[in-house]
Amino acid sequence: GAGVSQSPSNKVTEKGKDVELRCDPISGHTALYWYRQSLGQGLEFLIYFQGNSAPDKSGLPSDRFSAERTGGSVSTLTIQRTQQEDSAVYLCASSRGLAGVQETQYFGPGTRLLVL
């Protein structure tokens, strides 16, 4: 595809339910990032995948959050036992992942999650 795509675009769930958010990066991009944008909080880093390396999970806010990237392409962010404070826009980005290169990250449109 031409850009990063994310699904669903909107998700409303009840507190305590699990949700899965999907990201399709730009073809050929080896680096994939998840960010969260909460009202009044700005964008915060969640997790980073680079090729076959172990992901950097340092931004995940709790053990209810997990992510995987299958086949070096599509990624799924899973939130278990959702809480109201998880309500936010979840943004995915990808980049070529070339070391030592000044490169930009390309962002998807985001998934707007509302936990009731």
Added chain:
Amino acid sequence: KQEVTQIPAALSVPEGENLVLNCSFTDSAIYNLQWFRQDPGKGLTSLLLIQSSQREQTSGRLNASLDKSSGRSTLYIAASQPGDSATYLCAVRPLTGANSKLTFGKGITLSVRP
């Protein structure tokens, strides 16, 4: 820990005005700094990327400057138009470490009045 600040949080200007958006960061050990634009309900679009060794970058009516030693960047928008209304975010990439995760400011929401 890197912190990025953008003040004010919102700005409203009449059409045609030249304006400057400010960004400051606490750790000068950066690889690059980027300015992004975000339209309501949309993702981020990269506007300009300034390498740590550069002082400025220009694209059309946009000019971004970087003063790494003082931890500041500005985005200059010339002859503003209503279509420039959006949220503008700056983000820095750290110099060290394999992770190229970005640290973002909270953004400045710009409204250009016709």
